[in-house]
Amino acid sequence: MNAQVGREKTFRPTGGSFSLHPKSNENGLRLINGCSNEYEDKFNVFPTKNTRKATWSPPGRGKKCQIDHIMIDNRHASSILNVRSFRYAHLDIEHHDSDHYAVGAKIRFRVSNIGRIKSTKQKKYDVAKLKNDTVRAHFNAPSEQQLEVRNGEASWQNCQAAMKQAAEECLGYQQPGKKEWFDDECRNAVQKVIDANKKMRTRARSEELRKLQRDKKELLRERKENLTDSVLMISRNCSP
Template sequence: MAICSYVYSGDRVFSRQMMSFILKFRYHLYYSGGERAEHGVGFIVIGKQMKRVIRWKPINDRICVLRIKGKFFNYSLISIYVPTNEKPDDTKDAFYESLDKAYRDCPRKEVKIVIEDANAHVGREQFLYPIIGTQSLHSATNDNGLRLVTFAAARRMAINSTYFACKDIRKHTWRHAIGSTYSQIDHVLVDERHFIDVIDVRTFRGPNIDLGHYLVIAKIRARLSSVTSQRNNRTMRFNIQRFSAEGVATEYRQKLDERIDETNVTGNVQQHVGGCPRSCDYNGTRSDRYSSAAPTKRLIRLKVSQRVPNEKNASRNRMLVIGTRLNRERYGEARSAEKRTHCE
């Protein structure tokens, strides 16, 4: 899964396990962002798909590349965040030069897929039909759209997000936080020779990512590799022959004894157990400090932090079903309340 226009201040690459009432899975985050945390792009790889990652290449805070191992072809996924239409032309030219270089650096025989927050309106001009199709939400192409179409034509790619027929509600990829303005600015580009492998591209409005963007899902017919382990991940072997050298075995024994002495618990065991804030007595009862049934401040804050996101999601669902001005204002108030909760 590609993420665009995302700001994150933690580790650039890390792995974590998530649990829910239904399933448990592990995901790996690859993030490319600048030091000022203004923009950011990246990928989230879930579960066993991490073993199929060949290479991760962060370029800047707007472009990154992730290579996936396939059965017949490898896949180069390029996640980009294009400058908005109001930015100067020099900024846009520099961005597309970096994007063109990142595309050329990918192996020639691999399948290239560009997943982007393009900030571009692609129209329905007839002379652009071979590249953009006929199912765009907008009727006219703006400046960012022309730059996107020019890049796709130069690299023999197709803008698949404007090829498939669906309701306009499935074409909206961005929505103003409170207003009723909708746009189709997130696109998916695939090489022309693999165009037939793309089954569908559409928007799903249900997931609430709280960024003004909807979730765009592209269904692509792909055969990934059935590799079960990484090629270069070999088990380290210990050099046992070094113990035959003079003094090595004695030094190893001394250091091992020192480590064992450091880990041993000495003194009164009750002092070590009593230092735990949630300690129990020897008869199995809780200590008097935590025996009160009154809720603590931490528990109250936890309940509030769980209630506020639920209220925000409920307000968003009402706004999507009945998009009145009152429902939009209530959703904006719920978002502000959640942000205040995180800042406390």
């Protein structure tokens, strides 16, 4: 294409201010117009020596030209940190020496830092209130109007709406706070692992650390299972 992009202010930001040529040729104008302000020529953005800007040496002439370019869209333009040519790099294209210089770019890939949409945390009913006989009786007594019977079977939508309304009125939602099953024994087990991790560095001590970690996991798992069993027992007692 032999496009030479100049240093004209009119064509910025597509064309930079550090080009080897002061003015663009006809093919350079076509290249700039084809970009439509959506791409940038990063070869002309970074200040460098003229010897590092030339990319082609015409045969039989001492003049150097800059006709190779690195175009990138505006969105990822900041990923390119530097661009330059290498005059003494040997290019062998199909076993023929090329009169073009190698062009290299320093690129940095960055992950987009757009904030993620925060998901709404599901609210949980305070089932611990079912231990109270009065609350449990009120929860098990939905009105007949809410549980509409059709053809001898209750509509699932009506049952679901009735249960939700009864739970909101009688139980309410759990307040954020500490976990009920995480008692002092669990806290001490976790603290032992933290202290051992700071002190132990040898292999023998690391085995002792793994033993403490296993004991901690078993204890926490046991507390969670006990809480789940108690909730299931309350639910069975509340069922009519």
